Amino acid sequence: xxxxxxxxxxxxxxxxxxxxxxxxxxxxxxxxxxxxxxxxxxxxxxxxxxxxxxxxxxxxxxxxxxxxxxxxxxxxxxxxxxxxxxxxxxxxxxxxxxxxxxxxxxxxxxxxxxxxxxxxxxxxxxxxxxxxxxxxxxxxxxxxxxxxxxxxxxxxxxxxxxxxxxxxxxxxxxxxxxxxxxxxxxxxxxxxxxxxxxxxxxxxxxxxxxxxxxxxxxxxxxxxxxxxxxxxxxxxxxxxxxxxxxxx
Numbered sequence: 001x002x003x004x005x006x007x008x009x010x011x012x013x014x015x016x017x018x019x020x021x022x023x024x025x026x027x028x029x030x031x032x033x034x035x036x037x038x039x040x041x042x043x044x045x046x047x048x049x050x051x052x053x054x055x056x057x058x059x060x061x062x063x064x065x066x067x068x069x070x071x072x073x074x075x076x077x078x079x080x081x082x083x084x085x086x087x088x089x090x091x092x093x094x095x096x097x098x099x100x101x102x103x104x105x106x107x108x109x110x111x112x113x114x115x116x117x118x119x120x121x122x123x124x125x126x127x128x129x130x131x132x133x134x135x136x137x138x139x140x141x142x143x144x145x146x147x148x149x150x151x152x153x154x155x156x157x158x159x160x161x162x163x164x165x166x167x168x169x170x171x172x173x174x175x176x177x178x179x180x181x182x183x184x185x186x187x188x189x190x191x192x193x194x195x196x197x198x199x200x201x202x203x204x205x206x207x208x209x210x211x212x213x214x215x216x217x218x219x220x221x222x223x224x225x226x227x228x229x230x231x232x233x234x235x236x237x238x239x240x241x242x243x244x245x246x247x248x
Contacts, residue, residue: 210226
């Protein structure tokens with residue numbers, strides 16, 4: 001049966017000579033899936049049976065406060081720390097870091113809450129083999145190296161101390177507890193650090209003098225502010241329009 005929305009192919013026979021009418025070339029590229037926002041992430045967790053309404057908000061908060069992700073234009077983007085942690089867990093705890101295990105664990109916790117299962121027995125079944133594997137991983141796993149972004153500049157502290165060759169570090173961008181910061185590539189041997197300022201190349205819409213920069217709250221949420229703070233207290237959760245930010 002031919003679908004009514006598709007053209008039916010004409011009848012042909014073996015060795016029949018056909019006339020070439022037209023050659024069409026159509027190039028297409030595979031598009032990556034869209035990044036999650038809060039709503040789409042919660043919807044996916046629900047469909048996989050992971051988490052419960054009371055835990056969705058803490059999950060969203062935790063992945064941001066631990067800087068596993070950062071929210072850019074309303075979408076979650078993985079950070080170098082998040083990628084490193086994910087790769088390490090998937091490599092060493094693949095039997096735990098998977099959808100089916102987490103969903104099954106959620107069901108067991110529901111049964112415990114209903115009084116249909118004893119929590120001590122469930123925890124023992126899980127924790128005894130987990131404890132052994134944890135010890136093995138701690139002993140044998142390779143140390144994770146988190147990718148850093150090089151700035152192409154020498155560390156001023158290393159230069160001041162007269163370091164040369166392999167002892168001369170360069171400035172790199174790292175991800176810390178409260179967001180990005182600049183440090184020496186030889187950390188912890190060299191303790192040099194600087195504040196990282198992410199600029200948008202547009203003037204502050206309020207004072208017309210400072211620049212719009214991206215800041216991060218203690219909970220990892222990004223917002224926009226003026227580089228002249230505290231002299232200028234302009235701040236916004238929304239990215240300002242370029243036309244409103246450039247003085248006429």
